[in-house]
Amino acid sequence: xxxxxxxxxxxxxxxGRAVDPYVAALLATVALAALLPAxxxxxxxxxxxxxxxxxxxxxxxxxxLSTRAAWTGLRQWRLHLVVGASTFALFPLLGxxxxxxxxxxxxxxxxxxxxxxxxxxxTVQSSVALTATARGNVPAAICAGTYSSLAGMVxxxxxxxxxxxxxxxxxxxxxxxxxxxxxxxxxAGQALRRWTAPFVIRHTxxxxxxxxxxxxxxxxxxxxxxxxxxxxxxxxxxxxxSLLGLAALVLGxxxxxxxxxxxxxxxxxxxxxxxVFCGSNKSLATGLPMAAVLFGExxxxxxxxxxxxxxxxxxxxxxxxxxxxxxxxxxxxxD
Numbered sequence: 251x252x253x254x255x256x257x258x259x260x261x262x263x264x265x266g267r268a269v270d271p272y273v274a275a276l277l278a279t280v281a282l283a284a285l286l287p288a289x290x291x292x293x294x295x296x297x298x299x300x301x302x303x304x305x306x307x308x309x310x311x312x313x314x315l316s317t318r319a320a321w322t323g324l325r326q327w328r329l330h331l332v333v334g335a336s337t338f339a340l341f342p343l344l345g346x347x348x349x350x351x352x353x354x355x356x357x358x359x360x361x362x363x364x365x366x367x368x369x370x371x372x373t374v375q376s377s378v379a380l381t382a383t384a385r386g387n388v389p390a391a392i393c394a395g396t397y398s399s400l401a402g403m404v405x406x407x408x409x410x411x412x413x414x415x416x417x418x419x420x421x422x423x424x425x426x427x428x429x430x431x432x433x434x435x436x437x438a439g440q441a442l443r444r445w446t447a448p449f450v451i452r453h454t455x456x457x458x459x460x461x462x463x464x465x466x467x468x469x470x471x472x473x474x475x476x477x478x479x480x481x482x483x484x485x486x487x488x489x490x491x492s493l494l495g496l497a498a499l500v501l502g503x504x505x506x507x508x509x510x511x512x513x514x515x516x517x518x519x520x521x522x523x524x525x526v527f528c529g530s531n532k533s534l535a536t537g538l539p540m541a542a543v544l545f546g547e548x549x550x551x552x553x554x555x556x557x558x559x560x561x562x563x564x565x566x567x568x569x570x571x572x573x574x575x576x577x578x579x580x581x582x583x584x585d
Contacts (some may be wrong), residue, residue, distance in 0.1 A: 268359035273561045279466045280557075283473035289387070293474060300471045304463035304539045305435040310457060311374060312439020313446045315396050329521055333372060333394045335340060336508050336529035338405050341368040344500050345413055355492035362414055366541060367555045369409035372403025374462060376560075377524075380531075380567050384574035386523025394528040399536050402448060403428050405428025406540055418544050427543045432536065461535070468538040469557065472549045485551060497559045501566060504530040523574060526568060534560050543567035 287295040323330070345368035352361045374395035379390035412419045430491060439446065450457060508529040512522040537556045541549040 256320050257344070264461075265347065266294065273564070275466060275555060276469060277560065280581065283477060284521070287382065287474035287477040288471065289474070293471075296467070296471050297462070297473065300302055300464075300468045300542075301431060301539070303460075303467050304535070305431055307461055307464045308432050309435040310461070311396065311399070312436035312441075313443045313450045315392060315440070316447070317440065319389055320396070320575060321392060323390060323397070325531040326390050326521070327526060328515070329387075329390055329517065330394050330397055332372060332508070332511060332515065332517075332525050333398060333528045334401065336395075336504060337372045337398050338369070338409065340504065340529075341532075342409055342413060342502070344368060344503060344522060348496060348500070352496060355496070356489055357551070360485065360489060360493055362417055362428055362545075363552040364493070365413045365557035366410055366537070366544075366552055367407050367497070367499070367532060367559050369402075369413060370532045370537035370540070370556060370570065371406060372398035372528050373459075373531045373535070373560075374399060375535070376564060377527040377531045380419075380527040380571045381524050383568070384523045384527070384571040385578040386574075387520040388524075391520060391524040391528055393532075397456075398528065399533060400433070402533075402536055403433055406536075407544060410544055417548075419528075424543050425579060428540055430540055431543075451545045463575070465534050465538060468542070469553070472553055474541060475547045475550055477550070482558060485554070493555055493558060494562075497555060497562055501530060501562050505570070506533075519578070529565050529573070531567065532556060532559055 271351065286445050287293075338518065345365045348364065352364055357474060372394070372395050377395050378388060378391045404425070407418070407428065419442070422499040508526045515526060536555060538553055541553045545552050
């Protein structure tokens with residue numbers, strides 16, 4: 251039983267690995283889209299498949315989060331407020347701070363993608379796995395990641411329109427599309443979890459593959475569209491290295507400030523762990539379909555910064571989680 255009195259949901263725990271195989275899978279997907287992009291009728295079929303896969307992913311998110319856990323999580327409003335402030339205030343401010351530097355180092359699509367990265371919600375799966383590895387407050391991380399994803403369905407398009415401007419196709423129809431693809435499946439999962447939760451919990455490992463496969467399909471779809479548009483000639487190795495440096499800078503600042511803030515506000519160790527990982531991580535599962543709606547066929551290079559940041563957060567935070575696990579009560583005490 252968890253510290254909040256309900257049975258914790260079982261999540262994949264690969265965060266302890268220094269390099270997740272998912273990194274290689276994402277790179278292979280990009281290479282496949284470059285060599286064999288989906289075009290014509292195949293592109294339409296792959297696009298519809300990606301939409302269905304993401305809907306199923308959020309249905310599973312809704313199934314995994316018990317109603318009791320959601321309401322219990324609301325009691326920790328201070329923790330969720332700090333995570334939300336980091337996700338939807340600190341990151342956009344970092345994007346603005348880099349605004350004067352990034353245009354000289356990045357192409358316009360990559361600069362747009364860096365700004366979009368800063369308004370994407372927190373992740374659920376990665377932050378929960380990292381929190382579990384570091385022996386933090388897992389129920390709080392589940393709720394914080396879920397609440398961030400739900401809030402992001404409204405805040406991300408609004409903040410993107412503010413930071414990026416006319417390149418974002420912001421409209422009521424866009425919000426409706428995001429809600430239909432992400433929110434409705436989540437609510438359906440909540441409504442049906444009495445019947446579906448036992449199956450989902452029994453098959454956690456198999457469904458984790460479905461989670462990641464869904465994201466890979468969206469990546470392939472977006473990059474195939476970009477290949478058809480011929481936008482990749484703008485992305486040079488120097489710009490990729492510049493992007494890597496800027497993404498690392500953003501991640502480092504976010505990790506430092508969330509840790510400092512959690513300590514200054516007097517949170518206990520387990521809550522601090524959840525705040526740091528939920529407040530510094532960004533979601534591919536939520537960000538990719540949002541980018542497809544907000545940027546259309548130009549989404550390919552725009553999602554590249556988010557993909558790169560996601561891999562950085564997995565590798566860097568896995569090392570941090572391992573260290574914190576050994577330092578936690580009951581750990582080995584060795585680094």
